[in-house]
Amino acid sequence: MNDDTSRTSLPLVLEAPRGRRKPPRHLADLTPAERKEQLSGMGLPGFRARQVAAHYFARLVDDPAEMTDLPAAQRDDLVAALLPPLMTPVRTLEADRGTTRKTLWRLFDGSLVESVLMRYPGRTTMCVSSQAGCGMACPFCATGQGGLQRNMSTAEIVEQVIAGARSLARGEVPGGEGRVNNIVFMGMGEPLANYGAVVGAVRRLTDPAPDGYGMSARGITVSTVGLVPRMRQLADEGIPVTLALSLHAPDDELRNTLVPINTRFSVAETVDAAHHYFERTGRRVSIEYAMMRDVNDHAWRADLLADVLNEHGRGWVHVNLIPLNEVPGSQFTRSRDADMDEFVRRLEAKGVPTTVRDTRGNEIDAACGQLAALED
Template structure:
């Protein structure tokens, strides 16, 4: 059941439900599903190991399982959920955007970014977005549907397979125990950010389940540290408070974009329901319960939200809290009347926050050339 006041999504009449997948199920539910297929329950552990530890969804490679059982288990637990329409790369092939076609024809995108010391993946939790932020291409397209838990998880499983096999960003050499290859790059996924298409907390149950699949130890899940996962939100306050009670150690990123309600009502329309101070109070509750500092995401828009007085107000709201500000030079989107701030205004904004003792970073705008940067994902086949 949704928390009081939480936004809910109603699937269009006639919409098909994604088929049940191993990643949708808890370990106990997997054993029940395997038993219902007429196989020994311990086979669930074997299939989980192939999928979560070996990234192997082709039953032909499951040599520890009798051949007669492989196809039955694959059909019952690993249906085809999504396929790659195309990959496009930039930044000397260190940034790759993937367009996925889901089982019902819906399109979503994810972005994989390789740095010298880490590999980060930006994943989608919804097809489209219902938050309607006017500077975001995804928000302007509207919401199609929520992704299932397995559709979220499979984006990461596929990326981890490509990293291991050298399909993206490297020669595919054998990785050492810390995930580095002989050239000094990373061959393992180290950070996951729920900052792709959609508002993660508007698809609460499936996102929470996906986090557990990502972080459960092998073979129950992928064994990724919760501290390497960031979940973003525009400020769905009841869902934020519910998230604080989950016991997660993920980082919470709040897409604020304005420190005053008057402007934020326009830039982030959900602010008409939950005001800036309510959103920040819920964020501080999460910081207290999780022990993690909050990320404040702030897209700098020329002459809209980059004034010195707004920087000062933001600093006053944040000072003394466990927080870090990510300033994001606005990325261009089709038809937008807005653009990124002037360099001198960006510099002054940073200085104003630092004057209040608030840590601040200007985000590296990876993927602009392929419409893969923050706010640019639109999932089109053009």
């Protein structure tokens, strides 16, 4: 990481506060071998670990009474050892006739996080949190205003997905039974600031069932505001997730104010790291750009954004424009439709594929951190 701290005057928090109690160890925190080892160390049969994992990842069971292949005399001990409770739902709000469900969770230490299930025809996407709070201090983001409480564990991240998968399997979401097809790490927190737990969660979610959830890494998107060393590290992990770079401005002067980490890693350095990810993985990078009225939506900035991206050639990137989900009391507001249309036109005129994100759940405070802020 760049040691030139003189370039920033803002208190960026890249690591969670230390000294907090850690979440209980859960089978999703552990590899299959570690699960067996844990049971054996407790005097329990190690081979039972795979049966418990099958209930959790494949059958999506959370009631020990339904785990009838486990011996009744050992069932409670096995469940206590590998499936400790991780989070409790505080509130679930619905929109889009029940196909968008936002859940506020309370973690074991009282921290609040959010996840969102979005069901579309033919697919279901889960938006998950990776930290309680966020230390990146982006002024237009509800989560960023609350600061960072702590990193989430691998299992706490995975549990958000499994909870959504259970609700689909039980027919609680309109459309009948289904499966989570896509996961986006775009909830609360900066995923690459909690690198180990996020990569661990990706591995658990892509491990073949019954050891993991068994989904394709190509269905997972990991976002970042631009932690350049971690972006380069992710390129070497051998897991072909999609990288989403939250750029929000094509010039350092503006991005320094909107995304304070830019004072450590410039637009050029960040875009270079994103292109490196494309070169190593062959996965097209998504550029996330929240459209803010009269702040970053000028036509000339669209031209500049295209020029910055095209310095690395064409075909490696896709721009995803996001109509800002406004935070009450914030100075930042959503761009006018006409300005967004012009932004799209100018990017596409320079050969940059561009879409405007379908916004869901505005009426249920679906922007990350809004529901948690209301609860506080």
